[in-house]
Amino acid sequence: MSFIEIIIRVASSFFVLLLMTRIIGRKELRQLTFFNFASGIAIGSIAANLAVNGNLNISQGILALSLWALLTIVMGFVDIKAGKNVRRIVNGQPVIVIKDGKIMEKELRKARLDINDLRVMLREKNVFSVSDVDYAILETDGKVSILKKDNKKTITKSDMRLEKIKTDMYPLPTVIINDGNIDMDNLDQLDLDEVWVMKHLRQAGIQNVADVFYGELQTDGTLYIDKREDYKY
Structure with a gap:
């Protein structure tokens, strides 16, 4: 590739990628489901190939990048408009990993997690003991939502004096x-x-x-x- 072609490729991939991300919206950053995550990687990979792969025609690269972004936009509308069954297929569904203070080990295995992964997630929520948790739900974006037991909810010293x-x-x-x-x-x-x-x-x-x-x-x-x-x- 010539120096001029490299500049054209990099500039094209940069501005097309910028345009596509603005069209797709903020969901890619705000709420990364597994599909969003995979879609973002794919779009970035196509843009990188467009910038440095001399065997890829510039117009073909732009077309591939645009089509992938379009499909992502379509799936976003499907996610909003479709029923819960379709949404469950695309994004999955939340999984209860602790119920009534009991660890649901079968659900952990389905989510490809072990007890150490769960403990890390709890510590990220400032929960250092599994016994403090009444319910824990693994959300579709990979984060865990926690409901503490009533006697473990935070009360400050000033509250109690x-x-x-x-x-x-x-x-x-x-x-x-x-x-x-x-x-x-x-x-x-x-x-x-x-x-x-x-x-x-x-x-x-x-x-x-x-x-x-x-x-x-x-x-x-x-x-x-x-x-x-x-x-x-």
């Missing part, structure tokens, strides 16, 4: 059991052992650690247990 008295035995909630396996590294750091874990499980009526999907040591020294018992909703 009380000073906090520190009674925590541990600084943060810590994973003890993950998908039926005891986390020995975390136990060692807490100066606890497997005997302590099994004692607390038996007190909860659980004889086998494999029956526990998730176990978390709370800051007050109690053990939060979530058994493998999903139920439909």
Whole structure:
């Protein structure tokens, strides 16, 4: 490619891409569903090829970029006008991953997530213990919406006119059991052992650690247990 052709290609792809993104609207930035995300990558890839691929005719590249943007616009109108069944096919639907304080491990697997991914999402919402959550819903844009348990909703010290008295035995909630396996590294750091874990499980009526999907040591020294018992909703 000549220097002049490179300038023409880059300028064409830049201004066509700018025009297409303005026509498509702000949804690509404001609410990235999986389809929006894939569509944005495809449009960017076509624009990049138009700019640097000498084997791609400029007019063909502009046509391909315009057609893809047009299809994205059409799907946007379909999403707005169509019924919920069509919208579910295009964008998917929210998934309840915690219900009534119980982790829905089957729904997690359907969403291709594990308990560690869920804990990261909760921490991004300033929730450091799964036991604080009543409901958690994985939205179609990949974000999680959380409803805390009533006794875990935030109340400031000024609301109560009380000073906090520190009674925590541990600084943060810590994973003890993950998908039926005891986390020995975390136990060692807490100066606890497997005997302590099994004692607390038996007190909860659980004889086998494999029956526990998730176990978390709370800051007050109690053990939060979530058994493998999903139920439909």
